[in-house]
Amino acid sequence: MKKLITILLTLTLITTLFVGCSKKDKVKEEQGNLKDNAVTEVKEESKSEDVEEDKVEEVNYVLYLKQKSIPFIFAEKYTIKADDPKLKDKSIEWIALEHLINFKGFQDFISPIPEGTKLLGLNKENGIVYVDLSKEFIDNMPKDKQSTKLVIDSIVNTLTFFDGNESVMFKIEGQAVKKINGVDLSKQFYFSSDFLPDK
Structure with missing residues (x-):
């Protein structure tokens, strides 16, 4: 024990x-x-x-991109460094619009700009941005009024994102154009919420 x-x-x-x-x-x-x-x-x-x-300080810009399967445009934010060499030769508006035109697509977003369109000129005066585009803008544009308006709104909203830019006017190959698919192209265009999903 x-x-x-x-x-x-x-x-x-x-x-x-x-x-x-x-x-x-x-x-x-x-x-x-x-x-x-x-x-x-x-x-x-x-x-x-x-x-x-x-x-390094960054400059913001927004592209209004089309959703592949529905007739809406969505704002996507991008940045570029303030000391980027591109900004020495081009305005931030030129860089943003060129990016929108050449956007290759990401997920469900695509560029609404007609294929082959080139940016030929862009200048600003008294709050108006004057944009000159190549003839492919008209030649390859979808043939209905609503799609044409969506393309124009995409460009206008992208350019009027910047302070001081109130409206946009278009030229094609340096010439004023009266109408595309029933849309009056001779007037000034302002920021539009017609194709935004939250309107």
Whole structure:
């Protein structure tokens, strides 16, 4: 009987020592993890401070892209660095409109601009943006009034996103055009919500 009690006491003592040691190890491990996390956080903070110091100013623009299967246009925001060499030769309006014309498609979004259209000229005067496009704009335009209006709204909304641009007027190959598919092209166009999904 004494032997049994001795064995039980010995086992209890060994178990207590083992549990105590493993708890100490666990506490040490947790302390080590906290320390590592604190060091990582400090490094991350210093990294983000460095990034902010090196951050180059960006210029925003918005493209009004067509959804493939429904007659709506959606605003998609893009940025270009303020020190981008393109901005030395071209205005931000030119860059945005050229991007809209040449947009290759992403997910369900496509460029609504007729295929082959080229931007021939763009200038601004008294809040009006004058856009000159190649003849493919008319030649490859869908032949219904609603699709034509959607294409025009896409261009107008993209260009009137910028401060000071109130309206847009169109020329084709340097010439004024009166109508395309029943849409009067001789007037000024203003930002339109006709094809926006939230209107």
